[in-house]
Amino acid sequence: MNARGLRKYIDDLLRGRRPKQFQPDDFEAAQIRTAIELRAARPGGDAPRQEFLNDLHARLAEQMTGTPPEAVSRLNTTRRQVIVGTSAAAAAAVTAVSVDRLVVGGQAADAPAASGQLTPNDGRWMRVAASSEVADGVMHPFDLGSINGFVRRVNGKPEAVSGVCTHQGCRLWFDATDDRLQCPCHSTSFAPSGQVLTHQLPIAPKPLPKLMVREVDGAIEVFAPTSPIAPA
């Protein structure tokens, strides 16, 4: 028991002063906890002072850039500021390692701007049609399990696009009369090249990813991810 220590602690809390250290027992700890919650429950009482935020900003600028703050900080050095370099920094460094692991790689700048070409990490060339099946002007559908799409000829060379709508993943069908790929879900439509032709959404969905395609020995092949659905 430490009735005086507790009384002083509560009194300091109520006066908005920094409470003093003492060794509370279980019940005193519970009373402190409750007193803290009562103080913290004051509506709007927990907003940080602008002056404090500015001061801390200046201190951080000094730490991060090595530039001293414009005006000499009027902060007196508290015990806490002195220990900053040790315990918390070490603890934070440990935490940082685990956060770091989530974040591999460099800047965000090289993120693909558009859908671009579908390039699986691990895949192989798979036959989607005989060369003779894909004549000029024909939109030939294929389904490899892991991906599906449409292949056609442009100036004699095969081209392929994904057959999945870039809005919410519904499967597209080829509307030969309009020469476009139609989405059954939200009336989005795409040109055979993959460009969006129509949509009814607030923001245009991305164009269809192009697939890697080649023509070898009288067959048209698409580079597709290997998957349990289509084992090698």
Place this chain on the structure above:
Amino acid sequence: MTARNEPIGPRPLRAVPNDGYADWEAVYQDNATWVYRTLFARVGNQADAEDLTAEVFLAALRPLRLTASVAEVRAYLRATARTVLAAHWRETLGREITSIEDIEQPPESEEAISTAPQRVAQVLDRLPDNYRRILEVRFLEGNSIKESAAELGISVANAKVLQHRALRLAAQVNDGVQP
């Protein structure tokens, strides 16, 4: 076929890219208030809340990688605040009085910052009227003991005793409603 059509090596795996902070100042500006409020809810006074908030940012910003997403930065700041608060209690009272819990809500949400208002309302509800009143006028409204005594129509000495007993009972009730 052309080189364009040959597979290239896989790109490095990374978190959602368009969602990070531009620099440490953006991290500070965006997160200082909720970090402070989270700590204030657990120490109950401005002086400690300010010291601990400063400690969190001074410790956290330097090792922080800005490629992290906003959500990752916030989770990291909350984890740092948890460590800093635990150290504060070890140093001052030798035991953990309050803590920053692991929760599912985002750290900047009201539920994550503080459940004190809801918990206090529950506790006050279960107290006798005069106990509830003294805690309200003293802790929530911030009146002096003299003002509180006048408010309740009792002597200052009685107000002190009433506050003492009310806090003891509230602590017992509060422990009963701990999650």
